[in-house]
Amino acid sequence: MFEDTIIAPATAMVKQAIAIIRMSGIDGYKIINKIFSKKVTPHGNQVCYGYLKDGNEIIDHVILVCFKKPNSFTGEDIIEINCHGGVLVTNNIIKLLLKNGARLANRGEFSQRAFLNGKLNLIQTDAINNLINATNDTSAKIALNNLQNKNTHLIITYRNQLLDIIANIEVNIDYPEYDGVCDLTTQELNQQLLGLEQKINDLVNISKVGKMINDGINVLILGKPNVGKSSLLNALMNEDKAIVSDLPGTTRDIVEGKINLGALTLNIIDTAGLREAVDKIEQIGIDKAFQQAINADLILIVADNYEDLINLNPDLKELIKDKEYFLVLNKNDLFVPQSQTDNLEQNILIISALKRDIKALIDKILNLYNTTQITKDDQLVLSNIKQVSLLERVANAIKNAYNNSASGFPVDIINVDLHEAWEILGDIIGENYEDDLLTTIFNKYCLGK
Ligand SMILES: Nc1nc2c(ncn2[C@@H]2O[C@H](COP(=O)(O)OP(=O)(O)OP(=O)(O)O)[C@@H](O)[C@H]2O)c(=O)[nH]1
Ligand SMILES: [Mg+2]
Known part of the structure; x- marks a missing residue:
């Protein structure tokens, strides 16, 4: 339990109708009773109207x-002051609270207290942060789903499954002669390890998609000069962001824009046209275009004729080898109906950036990042990069354990990796169950009797 009482404005410090100042801690009621016009006694949740005085x-x-503890966000007494908005009034109230014994909270300190007081685990505190920062509906839905206890419980379920395996192994190591213990055969152990690794890898994979959706999908536009790359950026953004001209080599640097498609956010990157550079500056622009591919999630290869799309230059082919990409045929409005567009390969998208006729492309992007599974109510998605990398370590550790087991190594060696996996799962939700590990072992097998 914390000894001090923290305060912070919960709304922005701008001119607005109402502002909220939040106070959490042991002395909340004591402080408010020094400055409020009526006596406020801590009983249940209540709303009181009155005035603050210095x-x-x-x-x-x-x-x-x-909100009376423990039924509050932080688990402590919380008093939220709804005052008239405006920087001056809000500041005066903050000063008044400080003068009467509160202190200014650090960033995220309310959530930190909620975590340390056991109200939320680390996935949930992260979810709140993601919900606030969400730039598209999918991110917001993922965050809301992650707030649910039953979803974060999945990590605890995996952790308990590991604990079961560890417990079985440890009993065999420490008490090989003990009778009441059912032996776990190597075959059963291997099967359990493979099953768990698969489930954790599934979670890693969907979490990586979640992370990409949270950050925005990096969509890189590449192609020869004059094919309409900048026009496509403008059409996607529905504004004239990049310079468009009929002179090849108009764009020389990177031009970036962000759009919200409802379910997805796209970070669009327009680049210099790819050709034999006519000068040093253009070459730098072309090099930059290629470098952008490293962080691209999706590459749009744009051309204004069919032949260029089916005969991609070798550098471009190499670049998209391991990438998600679409072939985009632009300037549809110029084609003689049914001529050039006949017999096109299925995966070529036909658009007209000039006419802002890009629905086929947008639909294809929305289809590629189908959000049906990821936004299911009961789907846990870890979108924090640290959590995802911890989860990958868990999958690796279980894989190592499986390999060691399959190679016939002794169980105590297998156990080292399993312990690591179990500990890391605990780190993901911010728990440490070292004592519980022992308790579980002994409770399960009644070895103490
Ligand atoms: N008819 C037609 N013209 C288009 C279309 N899209 C772009 N253009 C024209 O093609 C020319 C080049 O367009 P840009 O968008 O500047 O092409 P770019 O690929 O960015 O060219 P660079 O920056 O030089 O690499 C301009 O005159 C555009 O108006 C289209 O869909 N239809
Ligand atoms: Mg351009």
């Missing part, structure tokens, strides 16, 4: 929303 001077008319 001595005899009225500072503002406010509404207090009080």
Whole structure:
């Protein structure tokens, strides 16, 4: 339990109708009773109207929303002061609270207290952060799903499954002669390890998609000069962001834009046209275009004729080898109906950036990142990069354990990796069950009797 009482504005410090200042901690009621016009006693959740005063001077008319511990966000007494918005009033109330014994909270300190007081685990505190920062509906839905206890419980379920395996192994190591223990055959052990590794890898994979959706999908536009790359960026953004001209080599640097497609956010990157550079500057632009491919999630190869799309230059072919890409045939409005577009390969998208006729492309992108599975109510998706990399380590450790087991290594060697996997799963939700590990072993097999 914390000894001090923290405060922070929960709304932005701007001119607005109402501002909220949040206070959490042991002295919340004591502080409020020094400055509020009525006596507030801690009982249940309550709303009180009155005014705040500094001595005899009225500072503002406010509404207090009080949550009595432990039924609050942080698990401590929380009082939220709804005051008139405006930087001056809000600041005056903050000063008044500081003068009467509160202290300013650090960034995220309310969530930190919620975690340390056992109200939320690390996935849930992260989910709140992601919800606030969400730039598309999918991110927001993922964050809301992750807030649910039953979803984060999946990590605990995997952890318990590991614990079961470890417990079985440890019993065999420490008490080989003990009778009441059912032996885990190597075959059963291997099967369990493979099953668990698969489930964790599935979670890693969907989490990587979740991370990409949270950050925005990096869509790189590449192609020869004058094919309409900048026009496509403008059409996607529905504004004239990049310079467009009929002179080949118009774009020389990277031009970036962000759009929200509802379910997805796209970070679009327009580049210099790829050709034999006519000068040093253009060459730098072309080099930059190629470098962008490293971080691209999706590459749009744009051309204004069919032949260029089916005879990609070798550098471009190499670049998209391991990447997600679409072939985009632009300037559809110029084609003689049914001539050039006849017999096109299925995977070529036909658009007209000039006419802003790009629906086929947008539909294809929305289809590629189909969000049906990822937004299911009961789907856990870890979108924090640290959590995802921890999860990958868990999968690796289980894989090592499986390999060692399949190669016939002794169980105590297998156990080292399993312990590591179990510990890391605990790190993901911010738990440490070292004592519980022992308790589980002994409870399960009644060895103490
Ligand atoms: N008819 C027609 N013209 C288009 C279309 N898209 C682009 N253009 C024209 O093609 C020319 C080149 O367009 P840009 O968007 O500047 O082409 P770019 O690929 O960015 O060219 P660079 O920056 O030089 O590499 C301009 O005159 C555009 O108006 C289209 O769909 N139809
Ligand atoms: Mg351009």
